[in-house]
Structures are given as C-alpha cells and as structure tokens.
Amino acid sequence: MSDSSINFSQARKIVIKVGSSLVTNEGKGLDQLAIADWCKQLAELVKGDSVQGIPREVIMVSSGAIAEGMKRLGWTHRPKELHALQAAAAVGQMGLAQMYETELRACGLSSAQVLLTHADLADRERYLNARSTLATLLEHKVIPVINENDTVVTDEIKFGDNDTLGALVANLVEADALVILTDQKGLYSEDPRKSHRAQFINEGQAGDPALEAMAGGAGSSIGKGGMITKIIAAKRAAGSGASTVIAWGREPHVLVRLFQGEAIGTLLSAVTPKQQAKKQWMADHLQLRGSIAVDKGATEKIRSQGKSILSVGMTAVLGEFTRGDVIAICDFEGVEFARGLSNYSSTEARLICGKSSQDFEKLLGYSAEPEMVHRDNLVLTGR
Ligand code: GLU
Numbered sequence: 001m002s003d004s005s006i007n008f009s010q011a012r013k014i015v016i017k018v019g020s021s022l023v024t025n026e027g028k029g030l031d032q033l034a035i036a037d038w039c040k041q042l043a044e045l046v047k048g049d050s051v052q053g054i055p056r057e058v059i060m061v062s063s064g065a066i067a068e069g070m071k072r073l074g075w076t077h078r079p080k081e082l083h084a085l086q087a088a089a090a091v092g093q094m095g096l097a098q099m100y101e102t103e104l105r106a107c108g109l110s111s112a113q114v115l116l117t118h119a120d121l122a123d124r125e126r127y128l129n130a131r132s133t134l135a136t137l138l139e140h141k142v143i144p145v146i147n148e149n150d151t152v153v154t155d156e157i158k159f160g161d162n163d164t165l166g167a168l169v170a171n172l173v174e175a176d177a178l179v180i181l182t183d184q185k186g187l188y189s190e191d192p193r194k195s196h197r198a199q200f201i202n203e204g205q206a207g208d209p210a211l212e213a214m215a216g217g218a219g220s221s222i223g224k225g226g227m228i229t230k231i232i233a234a235k236r237a238a239g240s241g242a243s244t245v246i247a248w249g250r251e252p253h254v255l256v257r258l259f260q261g262e263a264i265g266t267l268l269s270a271v272t273p274k275q276q277a278k279k280q281w282m283a284d285h286l287q288l289r290g291s292i293a294v295d296k297g298a299t300e301k302i303r304s305q306g307k308s309i310l311s312v313g314m315t316a317v318l319g320e321f322t323r324g325d326v327i328a329i330c331d332f333e334g335v336e337f338a339r340g341l342s343n344y345s346s347t348e349a350r351l352i353c354g355k356s357s358q359d360f361e362k363l364l365g366y367s368a369e370p371e372m373v374h375r376d377n378l379v380l381t382g383r
Contacts, residue, residue, distance in 0.1 A: 008245065009261035011176035013057045013138075014045065015242070017166030017233075018181045022249040023064035023096075026183075027078075029071040030064060030095055034249070036103045038181075041255040042143060043107035051259040057138045059173060061146045061166040062100065066157065068092030082154050089150035089157070100145045110142045115149035121168045124324030128341060128377075132369060134173055163229040167236035167244075174274060174376065178237040179258065180230050181249035186266030187227055189214050206238035206268040234268035241274030243267065279379040290319025290346050291328035291336070292353075292372065299331040302338060303380065308371040309340065311352040311360075321346045328381075329373065338380050340373035 008014075018038065025031035038060075048055035066085055069092025070078065079085060097113040104111040114134070120126045137144050148156040148165050156162045163180060170178040185200065192198040204211050211234075215227040227246075234244035247254055247265025258264055272280065294302070298313025309329060321327055322345045329338040344352065349372065351363045357370035 007261040007263065008177050008243075008258050009052050010054070011056070011243075011259065012054065013059075013173055013175045014177045014179065014259070015059045015061060015166055015170045015173065015175045015237075016042070016179045016181065016255065017061040017162055018063065018249055019161045019163075019183070020063040020067050021183050022181060023062055024067035024071075027067045027070075030068050030099050032099060032103075035099050036106070038249075038255065039100065039103035039107050039109070041253065042104070043109055044256050045259055046109060046141060046143070050256055052261070056259065057173075059134065059138070059144050059146065059169060059175070060100065061162055061169055062096060063147065063156070063162045064096050065089040065092035065147055065150060068095045082157060085157050086150050086154065089147075093147060093150075096147065097145065100143075104143055104145075110140070112137050112142050112144050114144045114146045116146060116165065116169070117149050117153040118155050118164070118168060119153065120149075121172055124341065125322060126324075127172065128324045128343065131172055134169075138173075160229045160233075163233040164236065167233035167242075170237040170242040171240040174240050174278070175237070175242045176274070178233070178242050178244040179255065180233065180244060180246045181254065182230065182246060183249065184227075184246075185248045185251075186246045187211070187214065187231070201266050202263065203267045203269070206234040206244060206270050211268070231268070238268070238270035238272065239277060241270050241272055241277040243270045275379075279381075288319075288328050288339070289321035289325040290317070290342075291330055292317050292342075292349060293330045293332070293334060296332045299337065302329070302378070306375055306378075308375040309373040309378065310357060310370070311349075311372050312354065312356050314349070314353045314372060317346055317349040317353055319346060321349075323348075327373070329378075336381060338378055340378035342373055343369045343371060 042058050044050045045056040045058050066088045069088030072091050101111050120130055134144055146169055148162060150157060156165055166178055187201040188198040190198040211231045215231050230246050237244050245258060245265050245267050251264060254264055292314050293316040294313045295315050301307040321342055325342055326339055327342045328336040331337050348364055360367040
C-alpha cells in the first residue's frame, strides 16, 4: 500500500468513517436508507466474494449521535453549549447504535458499540485494551461501530466530526485503508462553491503540506469536520501506513467499487509502508522502561519467523514497567534485537517468566493475552 499506483483492492483491514451530515441527511435525523445501504456494502466487504474474493475486516466509525439526539429532544437548532451537545449525543447514540445493529443484523452481521476518546488511545494501557477488544471482535466477524464518547470529552464535537477519531482507530488497528465518506466528491484545489477554477484532486500524498494549503489552512476549519480535518486525518492515518480515500458517501456502491480497485474520490497515499511506520513509531515516541531476555529457540522464532513472544521462552525480566510500556527484547547473549509493547507489567512478567500461558490464570488470578508481546506490537531493531 505505498506506491503511487496504489488501489484498495488488496487492503484487508479497513476503517470507514461517515460524518454527521451524511448519516443524518443534513441533520434531518438518521437516514435509514443510507445506513442500510452502507451496511449491505459492509457485508459484501466482509464476505469478500464481490471484492476480489478477499474477505475484509471492517470497522465503522460513525457520527450522527448529536443530530439524532437533537431530533429526539425536539431541538430545531444546534445548541452552542457543549454540555447541551453532549446531552444530545447521549440521547442520539441510542438510536445510532440501534440502527446499525438492525441494519447489520439484516445482512447477517453482528455489531458492537465502542465509544472511545483520544485520551484512551494516547494512554498505552488503554490503547492495548482497546486494541485487544477490537481484534477479538474482528476475529469473531463482528463489526465494531465506533463513536467518540461524547459524554466525557468534546474534541470531535468542537473540531472534527470524528475525522481524527477515524484516523486514530486506523492507527490503533493498523488498518490498510481509511475511507472517509463525506457529502463532497473529494478534495478540490479551491472551494468549488466559490471558484470556477477549482480542480478536482484525484490523488496526492498524505502529509503533503500543499494539501493543507488547498483546504484553507489549519485555522479555517474550526467548526465541523471540513476538508482540512480530513487531510490531517489522512496524514495521521499514514503514520501507521494506512492510505486514505475521501469520497462521496452517496456514490452508488462506493465501498464495494473502491475495494474492487476502482479509483473514486481523492486518494491520499501513505508513503511509509506499515512495518516501517511501526518501527519509526516505536523508535520515535517511546521510552524504554525495561527489558526481557528470551532463550535461543524463542530468539530464532522471533527473528526469522516473526513470531510473538511467549512467556515460556522468557528467561529474565529487568526494570519496572506496566502493561502497554515499550520494552527491549534481548537474545540469549543479552543483546537487544527487538522492541515491543508489553502485555503484562514487570511484576506479572516475573511471575509468568518461563511458564506456559495455560498457567496464567493460576499464576496471575486472571488470563489476558497468551503472548507477552504480540507480533503485531513487535519490531526487530538490532542484529
Ligand atoms: N460524536 C459526535 C456525533 O456523533 C460528533 C459529530 C458532531 O459534532 O456533530 O454526533
């Protein structure tokens, strides 16, 4: 997913974000027909038959709670006060979740409501928890339907209409593709409502500063999810190697056609491949809190086969760390060769060191992930 001829036909893990104006038909309450149509397309993506025979894992990030809540409360104007918007979101979220549940069920799919905040994803322990939950849902072919937890935060209400949340979720699950469905066809060089010279942008590179300038600069969108928040979301998604498409949500069969490989909307490609992006992220953002050593067999399996680290192969635990911290992985000679996010604290790690994951319940009193460090959270660093 990294060259300029990129298309989405090979993308397996997909985050799809729909904004309020689409989901609620410009604020008139939830648009059941539109939601039903996207759900049918999601079912096609999950089954895979019509999209190159490749079953896809799909996560929906949907706004619409505030607009639906306003309708249910009989409010005709969007209030200015954040607490009123938050209350409307709490009311409307009931209807939003219910509609996705009904429409996905009609297509034979189960769904799950997940409410997240930016802070959840910045905290490494909560990040790992959210990630494990989402991975488990996807494993069971359940479609997570995510919104911001508007009761406790106001980020997306103030700025983004969930564009940023969509990107953060793409980072969280290491998606291949982020699709932002909106009420416009994509990105133009200028505002097409104001200038007849406006040209449609078919393709660009996520993170290219020229795109931000086209969308009017960072300051121009303080309001609700304009193009700029989508461009910034694409840049953020590219941080974990996901490319983004911004497309019109009412384009017939838009999702299925995209994943059949058709070029629709504006494609903002990620230049850094997924694995490299992850390596960069581990190197840039995280401080090492401790380390573990693994035996010769485990070193080999991790190095040459990219396997997860199991407690049974661990021989030592150094330093103090908590779940979600980055730790160094050392080989049997004590030399670091990898880094990863630890699923267990150093105290727990000492208890399970050298033991089988089947004994976790007995040793720890509970059982979480069977791996000490999952291969998806692991990068090779040294020799
Ligand atoms: N999370 C909010 C919602 O679902 C964001 C959208 C908005 O501010 O209208 O309604």
